[in-house]
Amino acid sequence: MFTFDQLAGFIAVAEELHFGRAAERLNMTQPPLSRQIQKLEKAVGAELLERDNRKVQLTPAGTAFLEEARRLLALAERAPVTARRIASGRSGLLRIGFTAASGFSILGPLLEEISAILPDVDVDLQELVTGEQIQALETGELDLGLARPPFDKEVFDSRLLYRESMMVAVPAGHPLARRGGVVGNDDLKDEALIMHSPLQARYFYDLVIRMLPVQHGNVVHTVSQILTMVSLVAAKRGVAFVPRSATALGIQGVEFLPLASSHGEPVELHAIWSRKVSNPALSRLLGSLDFQLD
Incomplete structure (x- = not known):
């Protein structure tokens, strides 16, 4: 096998097409440089240079x-730098999980801040519900999650990223929309409801159940994604309870009204990560990230 010194010698001779100038460039004498090229050609199994007393030129193989050879040498020179940058958290890969709802609320501003703090770190995004994020964080498949509570605080550290209120989404022209103002519990007792799945959207399901005396006989659809709920509202299939950030979706045919029972911005989104942080890029991010993004 050839060495990197042999590659450097070959590159110098190939660029100078002169052993003397190449040796001078490498701060060595010509005989050891000639021996390096001979050993390289033997290792490669092909003649790389044609030389005589008057000239040196590359063979087709050369x-x-x-x-x-240039690519290999560049990689060899870059490898220690890359390793040092990864060890310091300046390079590498950061794997982030996010819920669908956070995709149209906090995700954009957060990614901008991450890019400013870690411009040379690649970010891999995975859309997952909170339960899936927690599993991936536990197995090391994710570094950071944007998830809803609750989660095990002995296993995960966290920071509150965002708080918002719940609203009721109604079809455009609906009597509640024409009336305007705050929607109370009595206003909803006869409405067809589009509800959150108690399995795939447990956080929002539990939140709505705590806030409102939901008549389960009024539930006409059960779905897991906020975007799907709002689309069904636009299709006049019923009304739905959604976080305020859903207003950013811009879906035609839907109006959003405040809920009387939504006190103190109850919808929370947290950044969560394992207390056994092993990714240097995440450690660097956590030391610099401004969590006041709301």
Whole structure:
């Protein structure tokens, strides 16, 4: 196998097409440089240079090998730098999980801040419900989650990223929309409801149940995604309870009204991560990130 010193010697001779100038460039004498090239050619199994007393030129094999030699040497020179940057958290990969609802609320501003703090770190995004994020964080498949409570505070550390109120989404032209103002519990007792799935959207399901005396006989659809709920409202299939950030979806045919029972911005989104942080990029981010993004 050839060495990186042999590659450097070959590149110098190939670029100078002169052993003397190449040796001078490498701060060495010509005989050891000639021996390096001979050993390289033996290791490669092909003649790379044609030389006589008057000139040096590349063989076809040497021309092809030159490009690869430059690439290999560049990689060898870059590898320690890359390793140091990853160890310091300045390079590498950060795997972030997010809920669908956070995708149209906090995700954009958060990614901008991450890019400013870690411009050379690649970000891998995965849309997952909170339960899936927690599993992925436990197995090391994710570094950071944007998730809803509750979660095990002995296993995960967290920071509150965002708080918002719940609203009721109604079809445009609905009597509640024409009336305007705050919607109370009595206003909803006869309405067809589009509800959150108690399995796939447990956080929002539990939140709505705590806030409102939901008549389960009025539930006409049960879905897991906020976007689906709002789309069904636009199709006049019923009314739905959604976080305020859903107003950013811009779906035609839907109006959003405040809920009387939504006190103190009850919808929370947290950044969560394992207390056993092993990714240097995450450690660097956590030391610099401004969590006041709301």
